Amino acid sequence: MSAGQTRRVALVTLGCSRNEVDSEELAARLAAGGWQVVDDATTADAVVVNTCGFVDVAKKDSIDALLAADGLRAAPGAQTSRTGDGVAPVGDPAGSPGAGPRAVVAVGCLAERYGAELAESLPEADAVLGFDAYPDIAAKLRAVLDGERPAAHTPRDRRSLLPITPVDRGRAAVAGVVVPGHGTLASETARAVAAPVVRRRLDDGPVAALKISSGCDRRCAFCAIPSFRGSHVSRPPEDILAEAEWLAGQGARELVLVSENSTSYGKDLGDLRALEKLLPQLAATAGIVRVRPVYLQPAELRPSLLEVLLTTPGVAPYLDLSFQHASPTVLRRMRRFGGSVDFLDLLRRGRALAPALGARSNVIVGFPGETAADFDILTAFLEEADLDAVGVFGYSDEEGTEAVGLPGKLDPDEIEDRRAQVADLVEQLTAARAERRVGETVEVLVEEISDGGHAYGCAAHQQPETDGACAVRLPGAPGGPGGADGPPVAVGDLVAARVIGAEGVDLVADFVSVLDRARVPGTPPGVREGTAMPGRDVPLAGARA
Structure with missing residues (x-):
C-alpha cells in the first residue's frame, strides 16, 4: 500500500445489541485513526469480526463468520499466501479495491474469553484481540496489515479488575479499566472525531441501542458472562444523556437501553434510584419518541422502578424479564430467586399499571436436576403468564460455571426433547397473545x-x-x-x-x-424528513423474525 493511502476496514457483528454498540465504538476509533469504514468486506483491507461467546451456537456462528471472512481472500484477484508473520498478497497490488481482505481479526466476547486458545485453534485469524486492545485498535490493525502477528492475550476473570463492593467502583477505580461502549468526550478519541461520544453509527435506522452499564455482579450458576464482561459498572448519567442527544441528532427515534443487568444501574454510583431518575430525562430528549429498557432482573425490579418503567410518557410499556425458569427448586440451583407465584404477581402488577403491557422472557430447559414436576411447573407458568415473546434454550455446560459440576445432568436427547416441547408451546401461546391484540x-x-x-x-x-x-x-x-x-x-x-x-x-x-413525524438529522424539531428508505414488497405478516 502506498504511503498516505487510506486503508479500509469492514466490521462484522455477531450476537447481541451490546455488541452492536461495541462495534460502533470500534468504528469511531478506527475512523479517528485514519481508517475508512466500509460495508462491503470484499473491498476492505481488513475485516474485524466482533464475536459472541455466550453459548455453543453463538460461538459456532462467530467461528463461521471468521472462516467466511478468511474465505474472501480467495476472491478473484485476491490470491494470498500465508506466512509466519502475516498475510502477503500474491499477484495483486496491496490495497486494490475489491481484491478482498488481507487481514482477518477477531475481537469481542469470544476473543476476550478464549484469547490465545482461540488464536491457536483458528490460524485463519491474523489476530485475536481482547477488550484491552480497543483503545488502540487502529494502530494494532495497521500493524497486522504490515505483517505483524500480535500475541493473543491470556484470558483473565475481568471481575478481578475492579473492587468487589459496588460503591468502591468510583470513576477513579474504573478509569484504568477498559469497558467497551463507555467512551465519552473526555477521551482523546472522542475529541479526534469531534463527537460527544466514541461512536460511529453503522446504519441509519431509527432504532439505536444505548449502553447504560456493563458487566454483572450476579452469580447465576449457568452463566459465564461476568467472567469476561466483568463486574457491574454504570455509566454516569450525564454521559448517557449526551449520547442520547447525539443519537437523536443522527436520526435515532427509539433508544433501546442495553446492559447485562439494567435493574442494577446506579448501585455503584451510590443511587439505587438512578434509573428511575434517568428514564424521564431520556424520554424528554428532543427527537426521541420511545425509550425501551431491556435486560431486567426480576429479583431487582422494585415497585417504584416498575411504576416508572410503565407509566412514564415516552418509555415503552414493556418488560424484558429474565425468568429463566418457574420452578423455585430449579431457580435455587441456578442461584436465582423467585418462582411462578412471584413472577405471575409481577406480571399482574405490571398489567395493572399498563393494560397493553408487552412482556418477553427467556427460559432454560433441562438444567441439571430438573425433574418432570419442575418441567410441568414451567409449562404451566408459561400458559398462565401470557407473554408476547419467549426465547427457549436447552441447557448446555459452559466451562468455568458452577453448573458444570452440578449432579443430575440430563441426557442431551432428553434436553432437546423438552426444549422442543416448550418451543412448540411458546409458539402457540405467543401467536394466541398476538391474536388477542386484534382491535387494539x-x-x-x-x-x-x-x-x-x-x-x-x-x-x-x-x-x-x-x-x-x-x-x-x-x-x-x-x-x-x-x-x-x-x-x-x-x-x-x-x-x-x-x-x-x-x-x-x-x-x-x-x-x-x-x-x-421524523426530521432530517441535524435540523430543528418540526422539519420533516423528506425521503423514505427504499423498501420492498414482503408478506403483510411474518415479515420479520
Missing part, C-alpha cells in the same frame, strides 16, 4: 416502507429484531384504509395503527394517523 390501536415506529404501500416497524410491545413486527397498510395500498391528509408516511415516523390481524407474533394493522 398500537403505536408503530416506521423502520421501512415497501413499494407496495406498506410500512413496517415495531409496536411498543415488540422489541426490535426479537419480538416480531407490525405491517401497517397505508392509504392507497391494496385493501388498505382510505386516503389521509398530509405528507406521506416516512421512515422514522411514529404512527397509530389499528390491528386487524396476526400471523404468529407479527401483526397486520391499518394506518390511522401520524403521531410524530
